[in-house]
Amino acid sequence: MLTLLEQIDKGTLWRAHGGVHPPELKSLSNQTTIGQLPLAKHFVLPLTQVGDSALLAVEVNQRVLKGQSLTSGTSFAYCPVHAPTSGTITAIKPMPSNHASGIEVLSCIIEADGLDEAIKTDAHHAELSNQEILKIIQQAGIAGLGGAAFPTHIKLSPASEIELVIINGIECEPYITSDDRLMREHSDEILAGVAIIQRLISPKRIIIAIEDNKPEAIDAMQHALNSSTLANGTTRITAVPTKYPSGGEKQLIQILTGQEVPSGAIPAQLGMLVQNVATAYAINDAVANGQALTQRVVTVTGLNSQTPGNYWVQIGTPVKHILDTLGFNGNVANDKIIIGGPMMGHSLPDISAPVLKGTNCLLLPDSSEIADSVAEKPCIRCGECAVACPALLLPQQLFWHSKAEEYDKAASFNLHDCIECGCCSYVCPSDIPLVEYYRIAKSAIRTQNEEKKQADFAKLRFEARLKRLEDEKLAREAKAKEAAERRKGSMSSGDKNAVAEAMARIKAKKAAEAGTEPAPSNDIADKKAQIAAALARAKAKKAGAAAPTSEAAANKESAPADANDKKAQVAAAIARAKAKKDAAKAANTANTSGQSETDAVSANTAPAADDKKAKVAAAIARAKAKKDAAKAGNPATPDDAIAQSEADSATADKAQSADDKKAKVAAAVARAKAKKQAALTGNTAAPADVIAEADAVPAETVSAADDKKAKVAAAVARAKAKKLAEKAKQSIQDTDMAIEPETVSEPIETAISETRQETVSNIVNTKDSTDAENSADASVSLVEESASILTAEQQKKARIAATIAKAKAKKAQAKLQEKE
Incomplete structure (x- = not known):
């Protein structure tokens, strides 16, 4: 029986469940080379891209250079944001985000000076250690450019051994051709980045997966592979049948290896790692050239686009600048502007939102390319959505629970395994926007989990405070007891008797107030008896001093000398x-x-x-x-x-x-x-x-x-x-x-x-x-x-x-x- 690696070497492929075949429409943008979009007048850099562990490193009216980090941080998950060009920071305020909700997020606004002056960097990765290379990748702010935007340096630091690395060049989404043109024009740089990944991970096999509808890209990558240092039998290029969504991480693993990633698990737990071809290109640019991630290739396509194609666009460029520069045939108020492809993309409510690291396409369709919005009809339980789901989920159950806001039940049906590919919505005869329901449910569950996390954290803080107060109380009591013992050791016998008498009076008073007799402890019973005898003798002496002299004389004659x-x-x-x-x-x-x-x-x-x-x-x-x-x-x-x-x-x-x-x-x-x-x-x-x-x-x-x-x-x-x-x-x-x-x-x-x-x-x-x-x-x-x-x-x-x-x-x- 052949092993997995032997099957991979033979080019064996496995069939993945579900998927659809929508119209590709890639020819609108892949016919021309990648162009360079001119600089915008101002750039908007959302600070939420770097997470909560970053600190703002600049201030208003400060001049910055291209590639200069706008934030700082020491956390391992920290991923900085860089200035895309030289200019002056005019404001730091909330601005509309590149999201379907259009919610405002804190952003840094840079007014470009047109000089595009960059900071001086030099790097020679051949002389660097693996940890230094990972540090460069982190400081360059490189994240997954396939759309997820997950920090790359975290992926390249797995906790377990990696046997297989997959370089994803599928790009199965209709209209999008940015990876296709990048592989055609920059195959050598991509393979150089793959070589850096191999050095960091040391996998047994590397597979460069490309869909069979991109023959030019396959040829370019194969030619570059033959002339690179990777051509030693460990790296191969595999053509994958065209089917949406074969470019999904878990789906691609299943197609290439036949293994299914368990629910809630990641590929690294199976000894596998997946990276996008654009990410490999950015890794080489950062390590070999010292360039931070300040730009990326964006596909601008659609019948409403006057000059469709692929362009290098600086991160932070407002969408409005792209439309104004490339031309827009539609009406901003009526026609949709979609970020991403038609299957997984979302409509942009405000064109002042910027381009982000995960923005790979700007789709400008006209009325013939996209159907008019129709009313949602009742579900007929046809089951087409379940057949088309590549994640083997039950979209009907997820829809019912999400619509009823029964988010716990939706989560029990593995809602988080949904990749939001849109296959279920694409095949639904009732025109139900299933993916929208799933997104809302996911967002609500994240909010609930965050609130629960905050509540648990507050509880831990409260319990820690109670424990701290209790420890302080015990420490004070121990200190007071120790001080009392020292005072007791330094006291004379007279002081001890005075203290004992005072304690006896206090206990007697308390007992009288409570209506009970004081119960003297065994360790002071003898002392109390001595005190009582001393008081009796004092009273007897006082009575004897007050009595007449004749009584004293009579007592001398009649009473014995040793009378009690x-x-x-x-x-x-x-x-x-x-x-x-x-x-x-x-x-x-x-x-x-x-x-x-x-x-x-x-x-x-x-x-x-x-x-x-x-x-x-x-x-x-x-x-x-x-x-x-x-x-x-x-x-x-x-x-x-x-x-x-x-x-x-x-x-x-x-x-x-x-x-x-x-x-x-x-x-x-x-x-x-x-x-x-x-x-x-x-x-x-x-x-x-x-x-x-x-x-x-x-x-x-x-x-x-x-x-x-x-x-x-x-x-x-x-x-x-x-x-x-x-x-x-x-x-x-x-x-x-x-x-x-x-x-x-x-x-x-x-x-x-x-x-x-x-x-x-x-x-x-x-x-x-x-x-x-x-x-x-x-x-x-x-x-x-x-x-x-x-x-x-x-x-x-x-x-x-x-x-x-x-x-x-x-x-x-x-x-x-x-x-x-």
């Missing part, structure tokens, strides 16, 4: 609570006592005839009530003193009094009061209880050496004496006893006299002001208790005596203070 601070704090709190409770009870008792005494005085003085005595008695009773109330609410008795009094009372019971006489007198007075109260109430059990209470805490047994203990004992004695007096008064009121004044007046007066004398004696003999107060208070209490059973007159005398006793006691106290 926390237990002491708890005990102090309990003592304060008890003291507050006792003070509240004392206030209530004083109020009740004052009210009872007032009522008793009112009851005893009601039968009396003397109103004045009653008023005096009532006033005295009110004064006593106020005094008792003031004593009960006296803030001078602190909570700690009351609490300490309980501890000191126990100590006072154990201590022996130095003054036996005072102890005996106090005991006798207490027993006498108990007996009198029992006699008044009729309660036999009361005297023992009262005597026991009186003996338990005698105020006179306190040693004079300890002033504070004496004061505490005196306070306790006064409170208990008041309580006994109140009980006696209440018992008298409850029983409503009628006591004759005569039976008690004399003993009571005697007791008052004795008490007064005893009080004076105590005041004179005592050395301590507290003892004097205690003696006076005890005498007054006894007098008050005795006066409760007297008549109104006797009560008055008793109160006067009590008042005098109190005054004397205060006077004696003042004298003692002055002596001290």
